[in-house]
Amino acid sequence: MKFLVCISNVPDTTTKIAFTPDNKEFNKAGVQFVINPWDEYALTRAIELKEAAGSGTVTVLNVGEADTEPNIRKALAIGADDAIRVNAAPQDAYFVAEQIAAVAKEGAYDVILMGKESIDYNGFQVHGMVGEMLGIPTVAPAMKLDMSGNTATLEREIEGGKEIVTVNTPFVASCQQPMCEPRIPNMRGIMTARTKPLKVVPAVGEPARTTVAEYALPPKKQGVKLIDAENAGELIKLLRNEAKVI
């Protein structure tokens, strides 16, 4: 079984978001980048399934410029066998999906795993687009993924419940908890990661279909109005008469 795991390089979850003075770009100064937290589920589950089968390969793929390589190496340290970086700034979901679809076709991967969404772009788009480009099913977001031969059984989260879906390879799935316990690299992994292959390929396809004109931060809160704990019931009156939300 050939697994392709798509990882995105995102600002650490504790990052205070700021933009360049013209509000056109995210300000990367001093920001720590990590593997998108959801993608860690995809990566760990692929490694677990490969180990359980006793054969197969796990390839990680990132669409990004050279500054993403530390996190690609981290994915190799966690246990991926090799890596591909499509050398291009990720312009939009469609552009990224085109790159992933091209790599997936070229390498004839059986299982393409992604995260539920990227925590910077929050698109929830790339997995569906890749499935459609390749003409194969996408199961998103998946909470559970088991494989038996070429057949996968997944639990897909829906509002208010879950669905059990069975698909044959090749397919795309986007992963989230409680699928597995994401692994962290160990010393041996970090040592071997340095010598694992990382191939850099050029971008292909059509240009992006969306562009960001401007970013904005949410409006600042006015400041908190404190209510005495002894008089907690007063809050309920304020919520009805002042805030008018109940």
Add this chain to the structure above:
Amino acid sequence: MSVLVVVECADGEVKKSSLEVASYGAQVAAQLGTTATAIAVGEANEANLAKLGEQGITKVLFDAEPRLKDFVNNAYTKLIATAAEQEQAKIIVLANSNIGAAVGSRLSVRLKASLATNVVELPKTDGGQFTVKRGAFSGKAFSEVVLSGDRKIIAVKKNSTEAKHDAGKTAEVTGFAAQLSDADFADAPTQVVMQDQAGGVLLPEAELVVSGGRGMKGPENWHLIEDLDKALGAATACSKPESDVDWRPHHEHVGQTGITISPNLYIACGISGAIQHLAGVNSSKVIVVINKDPEAPFFKAADYGIVGDVFDVLPKLTAAVKALN
């Protein structure tokens, strides 16, 4: 040209988020001087579909194929793509739900459309550009995105726009057959399992949410949250640690790595307000924080606050709500 709105139904009812989407689509149609047609998916009821006229929908297409009751990604995509062709829809509006986003991303490839998910406002169409505002960076920011394609797909974030109600207006419901084949249902679910919702309110759709954190000490104290939920008709949520240790189901966990919600009211009980938690809730319209530590960071993001012990404050709030009703 028209605007096509995808309306999700469950148990015969149009979902609340789809009423918002219908209203959004009708307003976009008005902006562009055209009409809005809806296509129904899920378990629909014709009388309820006709009522979409109240949101400004002119016509509703409805395919009575029984296998469309549950979400099937391929079949839904084909159904909506066929409707879009028939109606010559340049703009498709859906909910930013697990269904809407999944179908929207496939449709964008099939119809060669520009897609924006997580959209929070009506588009701006001046200056020959079509721009939408969407949430980015996990609720910590917004981006204005230009959709340059000839066709556009917009997935609207739940509870971010209001559903208009023009009482008494009806839409024309017409049959529609997308001629789906067995192959279109190949990725149909083999089983659907619904959870018991506390108080019957679904968290992603909820207008009012009461949420508990580690300050609640343990799952045995959750009845204090649930009592207030029931009195208010609110949904239950929690911070990440509670779902990590299985005090609460993971679908109740809100935040950067949980779900993002934007209810009208979010009441946080014994939650410190870590940046990852705030990311999931800071677009709530009104935030109330109850915490015994006056220095808890959450107070900085709150509209109302009570410095106090949740075990003392929560029963008082529940009693006050009951007294009000």
